[in-house]
Amino acid sequence: MAGKKRAPLSPILRQNKRIFDLMKNTTSDYAFMMDPAADVFLASPTFVRDYALPSETLTHVADVLHPLICAQDRRAFDAIFSSLMDVTEGRERQLDFRITNAKGDLTWLRLKGKIGLSEDGHPNLFVGTISQLARRNAADSVTGLLNRYQFTEDLGEALRTARETGKGGGLLVMGIDNFRTVNEAFNHEIGDVILREISECILQNVPRRLSLYRLDGDEFGLIYPEADEEMLREFFIRVQREFAHPQVYDGRQYLVTMSAGMVFYPQAARDPLVLHKYAQAALDTAKAGGKNRLNAFSKEVYNRWLRSLTIQEQILEDVKAGCRNFELYFQPQVAGDDQHIVGAETLLRWKNEKGHMVAPMEFIRILEETKTIVPVGRWIFEQALRVCKEWRKKIPNFCMSVNMSYEQIKDLSFLKFVEDCLHRHDMPPDAVVLELTESKIVSDLKFVNAQFDAFRLHGIKIAMDDFGTGYSSLSSLKNLNCDIIKIDRAFVMRILDNHFDQKLVEYTVELCHSIGKTTCIEGVESQDEYDCLVKICKTDTIQGYLFGRPEPQDVFEQKFLGM
Known part of the structure; x- marks a missing residue:
């Protein structure tokens, strides 16, 4: 496989090697630097050690890491690296993905990087960090998605970014309607398998740069920076289409519908816990209103929700x-x-x-x-x-x-x-x-x-x-x-x-x-x-x-x- 032997540094990487050495020694995250044109990737020694990589300098890094990356995340991972020569959608890249470490454990990592341009405006450098999302076991044990703790952390970060840039976004909290009935019809163990299948169906519709989180029970969260109401509604319609027909498990059919609540930040709230509560109120109201629908947060919705509680x-x-x-x-x-x-x-x-x-x-x-x-x-x-x-x-x-x-x-x-x-x-x-x-x-x-x-x-x-x-x-x-x-x-x-x-x-x-x-x-x-x-x-x-x-x-x- 390409990358088995240590690849030589390209000229642009040699030129910036001293900067990379400073980066890797001043951050607890894994630093990286890449020449996208030559497809040469320079990784920090700790990343090489923790994930048993063949060397610090790798060619065709996507191919090298492919066997280690969770099958459901490979397409998005490949898309990140195949898009580095195209800056029409911006120069920043971010992806949360699951990867098996040297101990054989599946871990969540977050890649964040920025594309540098040459004097003639062509991409010639991709620099950033890969951070561990393992605090408090960020991966949900049933679905493998990021968990509620990481959701709260990332929602707080999204709010801080909104304050700094003046650009807000949307929060969508989705819940499976009547999932308790599915659990009772099969059993809780099979219910977990079905929950994983449902989460994968939702995940297929999540935009590349975003993450899906499992919150409580049968609920999922999506933080969508710079989204408006139309974008959230379009996403939810795509999810609804996934479940328009009965699902089948072990030869038995079951019907799943989704409800969701949406809220926009920072106008609705500047605290992640309050914002989540508002989205939860909108979701619960959608379920109470007949299920299989999307409901937007409002003060009236929230007050009715508090009354219901x-x-x-x-x-x-x-x-x-x-x-x-x-x-x-x-x-x-x-x-x-x-x-x-x-x-x-x-x-x-x-x-x-x-x-x-x-x-x-x-x-x-x-x-x-x-x-x-x-x-x-x-x-x-x-x-x-x-x-x-x-x-x-x-x-x-x-x-x-x-x-x-x-x-x-x-x-x-x-x-x-x-x-x-x-x-x-x-x-x-x-x-x-x-x-x-x-x-x-x-x-x-x-x-x-x-x-x-x-x-x-x-x-x-x-x-x-x-x-x-x-x-x-x-x-x-x-x-x-x-x-x-x-x-x-x-x-x-x-x-x-x-x-x-x-x-x-x-x-x-x-x-x-x-x-x-x-x-x-x-x-x-x-x-x-x-x-x-x-x-x-x-x-x-x-x-x-x-x-x-x-x-x-x-x-x-x-x-x-x-x-």
Whole structure:
């Protein structure tokens, strides 16, 4: 291989050898000097020693180092050296790369250099340093990317450079959506392998002079000097395209999407930790807003994020305290023919430490993300069953519908808990209906069906909630093992003046009845809507503001049960 023997110094290197000797003796980094035209590289003795190189003077240095450099970094490394004779994109070069040292350990190095020009303007010298990025083990052990510590160091350096030059840049923090589901579907060990594959897909789109960092868990960071919003959006779109189709591991498919938050420095913040926090707020907001999207930082975004963190902290404390500050509300369900009350849906409410009601869409998401929905869901079921027993004294066949989370479905001990509750309260299984939202059901139909069958085998009915809001409703209707279909208000809201919607409701109810399922139409808010429904279909039950809003137990008993 070229470079095995010590190569002679080129004239330009001999001319600057004294300067190089001063450099290598006054820095703890590895100094280097190169004649790009002759492709002769002069390395410091410590670099030669630490990486077992054949000599200090090397020809075709990219070829010499190639076997030592991590395969994923070779293309970028080659590009640095092949671009030295072209200064149209500037004279500075920088690259972070992984290389195996003399001990056989994979280490991170950062090459920084500047191209010198001859009197006639041609590149004739490339001078710089190669520094170790091994402080606090800068390489992430799973992906091999630079880690969070190095990210914070480099972000601080980017901010200092921005102050000195007046040129800022952008920070992008990306997160894999629902990666926990991938981990659970495979296992954590396989999850790490998949995480490495995902990081490589992202890395392929990172511009040559930039580095990708692994932050916490499934999150990655990109510091992009002199970038504007359009550049960050273009980069993120390229990353999204990498995951536009299902990925395959060991013959099994999994779907990955990415969300990201972006912030610009130094205008947003001059401290690396604050800047990272702002990008994190934008990322979390993107995930909360539906995932698979890029969100920009703003003060409004940050304030909403802080509110969410405060809510999360209070909820976790309340769950630990036995579901303190949680309360059940109940909305009546009536018979479709004569409007007599037949049951109620149980709805969860929560008050913050100031005693103010928080919107369910805010706190339910937090319960699901923190998995505290599992203990809270058990508390809901126990309380709902207790209330149902009291109300059955007034209406013997009263049926209580209880929302069930996907996390509870995955809890294999939940069925036994339900059975124990029914036995403890001396209640028949047909006293309750368990509801699950369609969007959750279709994500893992085979598993969910097996769980539903187990409940139904014990006489517990299952309802599919929000039918009609998902993209695969008819498929779910065909394939899902449930007893009751709850038709969403989206079907009802235009029923008075839209003939198509009338027929859609009519045929959906008929179809459900023809395959042995009962129906409940939700969101009926006016007498005209009810009258129209009665004419076009024979739904089993109806629910909506026309018959009553969700109320706490005591108000429900007074209004609807005369207790």
